Amino acid sequence: MSRRHDHEARMKRQLLFILLPSMLLLFAFTIYPALYSVYLSFTNEALTGVGALRPQNVGFRNYIRLINDTKFWNSLLVTFFFVLGSAVIGQFLLGLASALALGRSIQFRRVFASIILLPNAAPEVVAGFMWISMLAGGEQSTLSRIVAFFGITPADWLNTFPLAMIIVVNTWRGIATAMILLMAGLSTIPQEIYEAARMDGATPSQIFRRITLPLMMPTILLYMLISAVSTIAVFGLVYALTRGGPGGATELVSIYIYKQSFTAFQLGYGAAVAVIVLLITLMLGVFYVRAMKVEV
Numbered sequence: 001m002s003r004r005h006d007h008e009a010r011m012k013r014q015l016l017f018i019l020l021p022s023m024l025l026l027f028a029f030t031i032y033p034a035l036y037s038v039y040l041s042f043t044n045e046a047l048t049g050v051g052a053l054r055p056q057n058v059g060f061r062n063y064i065r066l067i068n069d070t071k072f073w074n075s076l077l078v079t080f081f082f083v084l085g086s087a088v089i090g091q092f093l094l095g096l097a098s099a100l101a102l103g104r105s106i107q108f109r110r111v112f113a114s115i116i117l118l119p120n121a122a123p124e125v126v127a128g129f130m131w132i133s134m135l136a137g138g139e140q141s142t143l144s145r146i147v148a149f150f151g152i153t154p155a156d157w158l159n160t161f162p163l164a165m166i167i168v169v170n171t172w173r174g175i176a177t178a179m180i181l182l183m184a185g186l187s188t189i190p191q192e193i194y195e196a197a198r199m200d201g202a203t204p205s206q207i208f209r210r211i212t213l214p215l216m217m218p219t220i221l222l223y224m225l226i227s228a229v230s231t232i233a234v235f236g237l238v239y240a241l242t243r244g245g246p247g248g249a250t251e252l253v254s255i256y257i258y259k260q261s262f263t264a265f266q267l268g269y270g271a272a273v274a275v276i277v278l279l280i281t282l283m284l285g286v287f288y289v290r291a292m293k294v295e296v
Contacts, residue, residue: 034278040271047265055268062272072273074248075256079232082167082252087227090171092220095178102179103186117176124173128240131169132158135241158242162249166238173237178223185219186212218292225288229281253277
């Protein structure tokens with residue numbers, strides 16, 4: 001019994017030793033910055049002026065200002081529609097359709113998969129500048145020339161439909177991630193279930209609604225959590241496209257934090273906004289985890 005106890009203790013020490021580098025990196029790049037942001041949110045820390053020379057504790061002043069800041073609430077609303085349109089609807093539906101298509105023996109399967117994966121080959125900012133050539137420039141933009149060929153009136157897309165355009169671009173960027181994760185979920189469903197359903201006379205739509213979707217629900221909820229959190233944090237792609245304009249129409253909360261911290265030089269206030277976003281993200285995570293019936 002003593003030998004077994006010593007063996008288990010040794011295994012635990014070895015496991016902790018193996019995990020130590022990862023835990024240190026997690027603390028250095030995730031936990032410590034989050035805690036430091038909480039500290040900054042209670043100060044008047046700034047990059048210029050008195051707050052840069054002698055930062056002081058200001059209590060909840062930044063949070064009170066935040067509650068009365070209409071631009072902050074606008075950024076939250078824009079972020080909500082951005083996440084809903086691109087992550088929850090666009091990426092999920094197109095990713096699921098791609099996963100279902102690639103799960104079958106279709107022609108040019110590898111070519112289709114390569115096209116879906118191609119957007120991830122370009123860095124976020126580079127992809128943003130690629131889409132500027134597609135959308136900006138009014139009648140001279142690539143998209144305007146394409147729609148004009150079909151008799152549709154060209155437009156200055158980034159100024160006329162700014163939020164819709166960044167939703168389209170972010171959806172384009174995220175289809176591959178959704179497809180890979182949902183394909184993994186599809187692969188876990190035993191083929192015997194499908195065969196039994198077909199033998200019982202079930203139609204493809206019935207199989208999808210009553211077998212595929214219910215059995216994939218844990219994977220779908222996991223995808224929703226990952227995609228929602230990552231989409232809230234999107235910055236470079238949208239900043240390269242619109243800088244948050246026109247008139248705050250595409251000013252995501254990530255862009256608002258950047259502007260308050262490094263354009264208005266108010267680090268304390270920017271940190272307060274970041275803390276609120278962190279709390280929203282944590283609540284979103286708890287909601288999805290509880291939806292998956294996992295103990296928190």
